[in-house]
Amino acid sequence: DTAVSQTPKYLVTQMGNDKSIKCEQNLGHDTMYWYKQDSKKFLKIMFSYNNKELIINETVPNRFSPKSPDKAHLNLHINSLELGDSAVYFCASSEPGPSQETQYFGPGTRLLVL
Amino acid sequence: GENVEQHPSTLSVQEGDSAVIKCTYSDSASNYFPWYKQELGKRPQLIIDIRSNVGEKKDQRIAVTLNKTAKHFSLHITETQPEDSAVYFCAASIEAGGSYIPTFGRGTSLIVHP
Numbered sequence: 421d422t423a424v425s426q427t428p429k430y431l432v433t434q435m436g437n438d439k440s441i442k443c444e445q446n447l448g449h450d451t452m453y454w455y456k457q458d459s460k461k462f463l464k465i466m467f468s469y470n471n472k473e474l475i476i477n478e479t480v481p482n483r484f485s486p487k488s489p490d491k492a493h494l495n496l497h498i499n500s501l502e503l504g505d506s507a508v509y510f511c512a513s514s515e516p517g518p519s520q521e522t523q524y525f526g527p528g529t530r531l532l533v534l
Numbered sequence: 535g536e537n538v539e540q541h542p543s544t545l546s547v548q549e550g551d552s553a554v555i556k557c558t559y560s561d562s563a564s565n566y567f568p569w570y571k572q573e574l575g576k577r578p579q580l581i582i583d584i585r586s587n588v589g590e591k592k593d594q595r596i597a598v599t600l601n602k603t604a605k606h607f608s609l610h611i612t613e614t615q616p617e618d619s620a621v622y623f624c625a626a627s628i629e630a631g632g633s634y635i636p637t638f639g640r641g642t643s644l645i646v647h648p
Contacts, residue, residue, distance in 0.1 A: 451633045461621055463578065463638040470633055510577060514634065521566040521627055521634040525577040 423447050424526040426511050432532045433501060441496045441529045443511030452494035453523065454486060455510040463510075469494055501533045536561040538626050540639025548647050553614050555642045557624035558606040564626035566634060567600060567607050572641075573620045581622075582609070614646045 424445045433439055445452065451470040457463045467486045468475040474486065483499045498505060511526040537560040547553050559567075565586040570578035584591045584598045584607065591598050595614075600607040611618055621643050625636040 453633075461572075461641045461643075463623060463641070465635060465637070468630075468633040468635055473633070475630055475633060475635060521568065522580050522583065523568070523570075523578075523636065525579070527577050 424511060424513055424524050426509075426526040426529050428529060429527065430530050430532075432534065434534055435501055435503060437501050438497070438499045439501060439531075440498070441509055441511075441531075443494050443496070443526055444492055445511075445513040445524070445526075446492065447513060447515065447524065449513035449515045449524070450491065451514045452488070453512040453514070454494065454496050455512060455525075457508040457510060457528070459507070466496075467494075503533050506531055506533045536564060536626055536628060536637040538624060538637045538639045540624050540642060542642060543640065544643045544645070546645045546647065547614055549614060549616060551614055553611045553618070553644055553646075555609045555622055555624070555644075556606060557608070557626075557639050558604075559626035559637075560605065561626070561628060562602075562605065564628050564637075566627040566629075566636075567598070568625050568627070568636070569596075569598060569609050570623045570625070570638075571620045572623065578623060611644075614644075616646050616648050619644055619646045 427442045454466040466480045485497045487495045508528045510528050512523040540557045568583035571581045572578040597610045621641045624639040627634040627636040
């Protein structure tokens with residue numbers, strides 16, 4: 421019954437590989453997000469996506485691409501993984517209407533690139 | 535773009551004391567200011583928020599104040615308890631393309647000693 425879920429929870433992979441992280445929300449929210457939290461706990465937005473627009477943080481390398489098969493899912497695909505990609509990746513969603521600013525986070529995916 | 539500064543990075547208090555965390559932001563277009571609590575190994579969760587048309591908001595032991603002129607906002611926790619120990623993040627959000635794009639502070643690690 422988790423509102424925002426992510427898979428996998430842990431991901432260990434070699435440099436140069438391509439991997440995907442999946443995110444699903446069952447809250448009926450319109451907007452979904454991806455965040456990266458580095459080893460110093462700094463939380464940085466990577467993408468914001470709704471049915472109207474994809475907003476990309478311009479500092480995100482183009483090896484990262486969000487893919488949304490439908491309103492309830494926003495997956496993150498990463499090409500040619502690098503050591504510096506090791507971090508915790510959080511998916512989040514927000515609802516339409518007056519409280520649309522509130523972010524509901526998923527449990528996180530811990531990515532380790534070797 | 536928006537820049538959010540958060541201080542202190544670490545705060546250690548005795549149980550029952552008050553704790554104050556301060557944030558400043560740079561973009562006057564920011565109009566929503568949430569605070570998130572992240573316990574070790576868990577996801578960030580909203581604890582309180584304030585909108586730009588309000589100067590102060592309180593919810594039991596926690597309160598937030600906002601000074602739009604000075605572009606700073608603060609989190610106040612009274613009668614701290616060991617379970618308040620966590621990393622706290624402030625954020626300043628701007629509306630863009632139907633979404634609210636938050637910029638987070640670097641976090642404050644609060645330690646409450648019993």
